[in-house]
Amino acid sequence: MDHKDVFAALQMVCSDVILALNGSRSNSSNADATDRLLGVMRQIQEHGRAVEPLITGFTAVYHHFDLDAQTPGNGYRTLVKVVHSCVTNILQKACYIASNYSGAFFRMDHNMAEMEAYCSALCQLRALLYLAQILLNDNAHGQLYSQEQGGLSERFVEEYTSMHKACFYGRCLGFQFSPSLRPFLQTVVISMVSFGENYKKQQTGLGIAALSFFTSGKYVVDPELRGTEFERITQNLDMQFWKTFWNLTETGLLSSLTRIASTVVQVNVILTIPAVCLSLPLASDPSLSVSVNPPVAHWGPGPVKVRLISHTLRQGQDNAELLALSRPEGPQLSLPGGFSRQTAPLSPGLLIHFHGGGFVAQTSKSHENYLKSWSKDLNVPILSVDYSLAPEAPFPRALEECFYAYCWALKNCHLLGSTAERVCLVGDSAGGNLCITVSMRAMSLGVRVPDGIVAAYPATLLTTDASPSRLLTLIDPLLPLSVLYKCIDAYAGSSCQSVQPAQQIDTLAALGQDTVKLLTNFTQGATNWFQNLLEPKAAAASSSSTIPSNGPSPSKSHSEEKPQEVQEYPENFEPLRSRCLVDIHTPCTPIMKNPFVSPLLAPDSLLKGLPPVHIVASALDALLDDSVMFAKKLRNINQPVTLTVVEDLPHGFLSLFQLSKETQEASDICVKRIREVFQLEEQPADQRQPGLS
Structure with missing residues (x-):
């Protein structure tokens, strides 16, 4: 379905729900939930009217950022796809409400909570579209990364830190992925928050996993609690916790179970x-x-x-x-x-x-x-x-x-x-x-x-x-921005506090001179390539090599003058903010730009x-x-x-x-x-x- 038809259907079904709920409001046994649902449907309509022109703008130009016509794919396309998935889910749930709101088995509280979660998700996706629009305006033709020092990269970290994300890890978890994977993603998130609750206790890795199994029930029945706790864990990420959790698959019991299949x-x-x-x-x-x-x-x-x-x-x-x-x-x-x-x-x-x-x-x-x-x-x-x-x-x-x-x-x-x-x-x-x-x-x-x-x-x-694709780290349960930055920081070595002691090897003395030569050549070569990257002419040549030569530019190129700062959000819009605030350490070391x-x-x-x-x-x-x-x-x-x-x-x-x-x-x-x-x-x-x- 064309995105214009999708948004037209969204406005229509929201109007149908609003009309139906207003007509039955006086007879409703749960007036508070009904009023909240009415307010949510109006907010969805507002977000839909604002998002549609943004989607239209990206759809008109996102093909310029593909590898070629036979390989459609880039972050702008992905953002459009994710918004489309969110709206499609809202349409399905709204149609159900419009058809079943007067039924004896209709659960008003449950459906109101579902629509609130997807309304929050659409609100945050709207914010990501505004940020992506800045990338589109500021970057050169065909360039997907913002390579200006600071700029949106720094601004996005600030937004990621303060923006509400729990809605993407609760009722809306994995809405953008294949339906067959959503139970797995739900299991991962529930396991992680349960594991995090017991992580500091004096237990072995398998012991923590066993204890987590018995404490995970509350995260199954309460999606909002699950989302809030997952947001807290990823905002205050402990690298050792992350390593321990993902290495649970290698414990004897779990690896034996996977080996069976x-x-x-x-x-x-x-x-x-x-x-x-x-x-x-x-x-x-x-x-x-x-x-x-x-x-x-x-x-x-x-x-x-x-x-x-x-x-x-x-x-x-x-x-x-x-x-x-x-x-x-x-x-x-x-x-x-x-x-x-x-x-x-x-x-x-x-x-x-x-x-x-x-x-x-x-x-x-x-x-x-x-x-x-x-x-x-x-x-x-x-x-x-x-x-x-x-x-x-x-x-x-x-x-x-x-x-x-x-x-x-x-x-x-x-x-x-x-x-x-x-x-x-x-x-x-x-x-x-x-x-x-x-x-x-x-x-x-x-x-x-x-x-x-x-x-x-x-x-x-x-x-x-x-x-544009890295903006997805705001909603991705497997690769949040905090995880990505921790991994970059760890590999770049800026957070390295200890290393293994030198191993005593019989050939150590014989390798001494070769080792020095190897390190010298490796370091010198990497330094030379890095310096080439920093030279203006080389940098310009490297940048031009990533820009296709055919087709008109859909966006503004960088000029010598600093472009006028773009307002991230319209005056009448502000994304939802998180109650779990923390400063995310942004990795910054020259090694990150080493070609190797x-x-x-x-x-x-x-x-x-x-x-x-x-x-x-x-x-x-x-x-x-x-x-x-x-x-x-x-x-x-x-x-x-x-x-x-x-x-x-x-x-x-x-x-x-x-x-x-x-x-x-x-x-x-x-x-x-x-x-x-x-x-x-x-x-x-x-x-x-x-x-x-």
């Missing part, structure tokens, strides 16, 4: 890669070699843990050299003679995976369900890297460990069951960032780059710049030569604009890139692939892109092996 694989082992210097052939001249040192940042050389997953036992995977590094997980493998003697030949493909979790949480265990399914569907071994997490291990430790694991895998592919003729890097969120930066690191060192990258909803800009932290800011010279990059993003993800702008940047320098935007799914949908048809289909898109990298033929649907066994 997961694909059975023959190989699922943890490997500990020793910290030794590697020698790899130069990509440009295999007769020459380059030394790759183990990770050293913050506490010196140390081993790297990885997980090897293979649906079929392959040659090399039962090698004594590999077994010496391994520790089995799951009932399907025992050491050393538990392998079946029948082994499959080496696979020509090798998939190397970097998990998401905002650089601060989770491990390969959190992601093994879909990796097991992929190993079965693709018939390739998968190596997933358990890199060290922030804030204890900020940048560049994770990058160093992932790059070292990548190089080790190239050198020892025969132990992993592969010839590595084709190598694909895959990662989601933070892992997508690491896929790109590991490839950049490989190019800068002269090591073979992978044959392709598949990045799901990657974080390519770890700065606090505002964009924010690859979107990398100069063209550092991106040329990347393998084909396949991005799978979500239209409802706060990081959508990261994907769109990075794809534009690569295309403008003639780098091979594809962008697929899936609908109605939240950030992190890969970890939810078993929950709904939509998340399974999104996972299948990633598998299809990996097949393209491996140059495998698409498997017919009737022959495709099921994801569960």
Whole structure:
């Protein structure tokens, strides 16, 4: 339905409800609730009249910000889509009220509370549209991020801190997502607020979870209390609480439950890669070699843990050299003679995976369900890297460990069951960032780059710049702005208070000189690229490279004079304000603009030569604009890139692939892109092996 028809229907049904309630008001047994509902319906009408022209304006120009005509997707489109979803829900509920208000079983209090919640949501979305309008007016043509120092980025933090958000976590929770995911989102929010209530008590992680189960009932029956408490938790976010909550999925009991429903694989082992210097052939001249040192940042050389997953036992995977590094997980493998003697030949493909979790949480265990399914569907071994997490291990430790694991895998592919003729890097969120930066690191060192990258909803800009999709952090239960900023702050290292002690490794003395050389080259190179970004000419060139050359500009460009300040809201409008106020620490450090932290800011010279990059993003993800702008940047320098935007799914949908048809289909898109990298033929649907066994 066209948005004009939607808003016309909204006005009509609101008028019908108002007329009906006024006619029955004298006979109503609950006059107070009836009066409140009448007031809410009039407010909805007012918001609808104000929002419609805003939506019309965005609809007229949002196509200018797409990657191309075949790939519709950007934050402006998303804001329109979210408002449309909210209005659609209001229409459905209002139609129900108009048809059933006089029935014997009609609950006036309940329906009044429902409409109040959606009215509040529409009010706050109206405020986001005004903020997005400022972005549209101030930014250059095709530019989605506000890169002006301060400006709206700073203003949005102030608004986020003070604006009411509880309505999005109560009765309206997840209205913008696929209906099949809303029960899951409700479970997550209820679990989190219950967990938060018991977090400070002296219990183990599983003990807190068990106690939370018994205290969660009140949050089930009282959506307003749930929303208020979730807002309080996210406003006063404790990073250790967030890490502990998301790592609950890796406790023995919960991981055992998820393993029951997961694909059975023959190989699922943890490997500990020793910290030794590697020698790899130069990509440009295999007769020459380059030394790759183990990770050293913050506490010196140390081993790297990885997980090897293979649906079929392959040659090399039962090698004594590999077994010496391994520790089995799951009932399907025992050491050393538990392998079946029948082994499959080496696979020509090798998939190397970097998990998401905002650089601060989770491990390969959190992601093994879909990796097991992929190993079965693709018939390739998968190596997933358990890199060290922030804030204890900020940048560049994770990058160093992932790059070292990548190089080790190239050198020892025969132990992993592969010839590595084709190598694909895959990662989601933070892992997508690491896929790109590991490839950049490989190019800068002269090591073979992978044959392709598949990045799901990657974080390519770890700065606090505002964009239309990042405005969604006001309403997103999985990625609120406070969480995003905490993750950026932790990875950038500005909140790092302690690091692990230096590990005593036999090769430490031998690595001394190489370590100094590695750090010097890495730091100097990063500094040079950063300085290039700061130079006016380079900055202008970089900015122009992200701007399409065709089509008229739908918005004003920056001029030398500072544009006149735009009033955020009309004089007769003010968004609802929160009772839970707190100052959010805004990360601010030059490291955030380091190309190996924010690859979107990398100069063209550092991106040329990347393998084909396949991005799978979500239209409802706060990081959508990261994907769109990075794809534009690569295309403008003639780098091979594809962008697929899936609908109605939240950030992190890969970890939810078993929950709904939509998340399974999104996972299948990633598998299809990996097949393209491996140059495998698409498997017919009737022959495709099921994801569960």
